[in-house]
Amino acid sequence: EVQLVESGGGLVQPGRSMKLSCAASGFTFSNYAMAWVRQAPTKGLEWVATISFDGSSTYYRDSVKGRFTISRHNAKSTLYLQMNSLRSEDTATYYCTRGVVTTPFDYWGQGVMVTVSS
Amino acid sequence: DIQLTQSPSSMSASLGDRVSLTCQSSQGIGNYLSWYQHKPGKPPKPMIYYATNLADGVPSRFSGSRSGSDYSLTISSLESEDTTIYYCLQYDEYPRTFGGGTKLELK
Numbered sequence: 001e002v003q004l005v006e007s008g009g010g011l012v013q014p015g016r017s018m019k020l021s022c023a024a025s026g027f028t029f030s031n032y033a034m035a036w037v038r039q040a041p042t043k044g045l046e047w048v049a050t051i052s053f054d055g056s057s058t059y060y061r062d063s064v065k066g067r068f069t070i071s072r073h074n075a076k077s078t079l080y081l082q083m084n085s086l087r088s089e090d091t092a093t094y095y096c097t098r099g100v101v102t103t104p105f106d107y108w109g110q111g112v113m114v115t116v117s118s
Numbered sequence: 119d120i121q122l123t124q125s126p127s128s129m130s131a132s133l134g135d136r137v138s139l140t141c142q143s144s145q146g147i148g149n150y151l152s153w154y155q156h157k158p159g160k161p162p163k164p165m166i167y168y169a170t171n172l173a174d175g176v177p178s179r180f181s182g183s184r185s186g187s188d189y190s191l192t193i194s195s196l197e198s199e200d201t202t203i204y205y206c207l208q209y210d211e212y213p214r215t216f217g218g219g220t221k222l223e224l225k
Binding site for chain 2: 035037044045046047050059060061062095097101102103104105106108109110111
């Protein structure tokens, strides 16, 4: 059974950093691209970043470029999202999801809440 | 960036009704469009891939179609468990973009 379990969320002050993790199991992690998708309170879904299966390629939405870094450790089957210079508008539930080319975002974690507030 | 416009933003229907949700793309994306069902407090659930292909485990009352740059998610006979928010996603190019969502409620 495919499982994606996020961790690392919580309350953080504006301008500070936070790192999210996503532990994957039930599939060969190193064969799949992975992504982060977020949902701000009362808002819709928003794609954040994607990383290729081997980590050689990364893609970001403009609003997080230069502040967020997506990475992975295939030997640990873990996906990361390093978030720096956090802003109030980054407040959201962050979901880890599998980014299959033909069937994108086919599995999702339960999500982790990040609140950016002083 | 490719914009996806979902319509209506909200709607109400009765049990057993045939319901269609629409997603219009600002640029050509071929069939690289998927649909997700999102219930509060749960992760999104994939419903349709490649515009018309049913995702694993999705009931056959759901279907997807395309007419040019307009994409539809249709529920042939609405059940109470179907009432929630639906999003479309284009995966033709980066940045990936979601539509704004359609909230489906019971009348």
